[in-house]
Amino acid sequence: MGKAGKVLGQVLTSYGISQGKLAEQLGIARSNVHRWVAEIRDPNSETVQGIIAALKVINPDAADEFIGLYTSDLAVGQDALAEASSGAWINPVTGGFERLPDAEGLNVAALSRLFDKTATSYKYVFFLSLLDILRRQNFNIDSPISLRDLLIEILVNAWYPHTYFKLSFGIQDKIAIKLDSLELDLDKPAFDESEKNLLREEISKRNLDSLLVGKDSLMRYVPFRLISPFLSQQLKAYKSQNRGATRNDDLENEIIMALAEQYFDTAKPLYKFDGDSPKSCKSIHLSPEWISYIRINYPIIKGWVSWEWLQYMQSKNPSTPAISNKLFPQLRRGALSSQAKYWQKILEYTDEINCIYSNRPLRADSKLSLDHYLPWSFVAHDQIWNLVPTFSDVNSSKSKIIPASIYFDAFVRVHYLGLQTWKRKMSNDGTWKKFIDSYISDLRLSSKDDLTDFEKLRKAFDSTFQPLTSLATSLGFESGWTY
Known part of the structure; x- marks a missing residue:
């Protein structure tokens, strides 16, 4: 009892925020805040979200610390809960379960256990780097990924939080030491996603042999141990047969490597290796099904x-505020010219579309502004299905806040009307296929016919946006905006 209230009391004291100030921002009586802090009554999950939103207005660093302290308590028992719930993970704000999407024939529960009992940052940064490379390669199923490229990407992803904010990666972790040994000096006052290519080039010029192979290499264990959840039964059987044998880390790598090859088409680990031994491995080959x-x-x-x-x-950095703003460099946004032309063309053929926030009519001669329904700084893409036409003053007012759920039906309806209009008037235009492809693949629709079936389209939007909204809220994005 009193878990959220206890954390709230610590944060209010640390940042000098009075209970009355928080109560005023929440629009409630001070006595309610007192009950939480005194651990007489704990706020429910909906109220916790309101507390976070209020703290963001008063002091964003206090909000970040509240999230960090509150979710660190929720993490207790996470291993048992994840195993019991078959691939579920805890939404740190609501305390409820979220689930990685299931897929027939793939062990999603094993994927969700990739980071169990992790004492260093290697697995996290390795997997993040793997995702980044896959996306840059446009998810090409025929391209192996070299361990050297993965190492470079790991160093790139670790460089920003280490160099700019001196964050600790943990006592046992050697990433920061290895980065310092490269003596990288970009001499830049700022760093964003567009500079990553420059950093990759600089790192690739260095001699990375000692970081790839050897006793102290960054790649000695993580590529092998990361996929062990997919091969847990096979590893258990092997260890049972060899009970009493002396533990040998290098031998365990060899066993995982051999099992990944042997059971690649049945147990379906995330990837397998090339080479005859761990020391001779140069690349990994991902499962086409997992890439998809x-x-x-x-x-x-x-x-x-x-x-x-x-x-x-x-x-690892318990006293450092705003950690979420210090792990990832800010991205630069691309132009939205083709997306703007798409909606401009639609408005030339229909007068049924209004701004979903202000309800003002949108017409072909309107000064169109495109809003990222889920903030661009969260999704980091400009896919048409997350964009909605509005007015510049409305867009500026909304900023990076997730809109209230009252706008969702209107958001889907605008896309439905747009797709109907485009199909009716411009389906022979080559750009039609370009835009519908992203709807079909990203919203996981069965066919292009589903695009003009409102119920199927709404269901697809709902199943895509619900987990994304939960994730964004978990990461600290403000929600519930109204015009």
Whole structure:
């Protein structure tokens, strides 16, 4: 009893925020806040979200610390809960379960256990780097991924939090030491996603042999141990047959490598290795089925891994506020010219579309502004299905906040009307296929006919946006905006 209230009391004291100030921001009586802090009554999950939103207004660093402390308590018992719930993970804000999407024939429960009993950052950064490379390669199923490229990407992803904010990766972790040994000096006052290519080039020029192979290499264990959850039964059987044998880490790598090859088509581990031994491995070959799964569910998986890494780094830097803003460099946004032309063309043929927030009519001669329904800084893409036409003043007012659920039906309706209009008037236009492909693949629709079936389209939007919204809220994005 009193878990959230206890954490709230610590945060209010640390940041000098009075109970009255928080009560005023929440629009409630001060006595309610007193009951929480005194651990007489704990706020429910909906109220916790309101507390976070209120703290963000008063002091964003206090909000971040509240999230970090509150979710560190929720993490207790996570292993048992994850195993019992077959691939579920805890939404740290609500305390409820979220689930990585199931897929027939794939062991999603094993995927959800990738980070069990993790004492260093290696697995988190390795998997994040694997996702980044897959996306850059456009999820090409025929391209193996070299361990050297993965190492470079790991160093790139670790460089920003280490260099800019001096975050600790843990006592046992050697990533920071290895980065310092490369003596990278970009001499840049700021760093964003667009500079990653420059950093990759700089790192690739260095001699990385000692980081790839050898007793102290960053790649000695993680590529092998990461996929062990997929081969748990086979590993258990092997260890049972060899009970009493002296534990040998290098031998265990060899066993995992051999099992990944042997059971690649049955147990379906995430990947297998080339080479005859761990020391001779140069690359990994991902399962085509897992590549397809990751491509379809990329935002969810990336958000889940990011959250897991955030949890780990929060535990290693408990007194550092705003950790979530210090792990990932800010991305630069692309132009929305083709998307703007898409909606402009639609408005030339229909007068049924209004701004979903202000209800003002949108017409072809309107000064169109495109809003990312889920914030761009969360999804980091400009896919048409997350964009909705509005007015610039409305868009500026909304900023990076997730809109209240009252707008969701109108959001889906606008996309439905847009797709209907485009199909009726411009289905022979080559750009039609370009835009419908992202709807079909990303919303996991069966066919293009589903695009103009409102119920099927709404169901697809709902099943995609619900988990993404939960993830965004978990990562600290403000929600519930109204115009």
